[in-house]
Amino acid sequence: MKKIVIFTIKTINKSIKYFIFSVPLLFFNVIALWAEEKIDVFPSTPYDQFIIYQALILFWIGIIGLIVILKMKLKEIERIQSMGIDKEEKDVPFLD
């Protein structure tokens, strides 16, 4: 019986200790609420961020690829134009 009483007192003591320590923390949390609210304007999870940066890299690869294709096409057009074979001749007979 004595042991039970001692254990109960110890447990209560422990609980009071936790309570005393937790009260300032509670206030600390309340103070944090007054701080300016920051809204997440970018996905916050590392997985989402990884996907976004990966997509950005792929996007640039696509853009560079398209630029290379356009450049090659332009070069070919300029080559044909410099040869003077891009102009349509008038009165060309149709080959039916």
Add this chain to the structure above:
Amino acid sequence: MSCQRLKNWFDERYDFEGIRSFLKQKVVPVHKYGILYYTGGLTLFLFILQFITGMVLAFYYVPYHEQAHKSIIEIVTKLNMGWLFRSLHHWGAQIAIGVLFIHVFGTLLVKAYRKPREIIWITGFILLVISIFFGLSGYFLLWDERAFAAVRVATGGAGNLPFIGGFIKSFLRGSIDVTGETLVRFYAFHVCVLPLFTIFFIGLHGLLVQYHGMSVPISVEKDTKKYEPFFPNVLYKDFIIWLIALGVVVTISVLFPPEIGKKADPLAAPPENIKPEWYFLFLFQTLKLFPGDIMGLNGEMIAIILISLGILFFLLIPFFDRKSSRGEKSTLFTWIGILYTAYFIIMTIIGFLT
């Protein structure tokens, strides 16, 4: 229906051959200032990007003062890719206005406004004003404390204009002060009135450019003998520049998504160290140069009048620059152009740093 049959179907009804031959005939002069020809097309591309991202955002934005700020937070935090579209719209606007200023000052410095292109200059100027108002009205839609204070200052400044100031101020605000009614009004301007005017003036501007052809600066007019076809050569180069611009806008949007400020409170004092958007900084700095009272007159009103006169002179430059119209070198107007450009850049930098 096969492709050839579809083509024939259209050819029988519409003169596509005429359009094709027009495109083939259109040529662009080749000279050292040729890069300036691409700034107009780039501005157009960025405007199209703004239209697309704006349309997407309009599906979810609520133009009511109680809901506006919350709806933006929901777009950014809850909608799939909402943060990206908002960021694209924000950065697209900044870059579009930046490129537009380069286009305007480039045109001014190479005197592309001279006879017979005066109307092109005027339509371009109107588009610049529309774009700036697009920026201001779009900024206000955020309904945060900075946007609220900026619109209060901007509409108050417009109210200082003699005779018409009061009308402009009350027309823009929709009431005595900036309120929820102003938000509805700015939303209507931003998504309906301004886009309609923009489409009309872009159409007219583009049509006149096609009609007159590309302007060649006087200094290189004699040496310019080489021309390249617009289709496909210049159009392909345009595509390359547009692709790079798209990449830059997307990258900046991903790396620097714009923050959302505190919700506007009409009764609260304006936040400290408030600054307008960067394209208003030169005006803001100019206003700061004037004291509150000049010989018993309102200093701010005098500043607004002088700024308005400066802008009016800028609009009418093609009609004052007679030498350029005759095809002669006009050193005075070159210096005036440099002065305008330098003033804008320096005042913007000072406004940014202070």
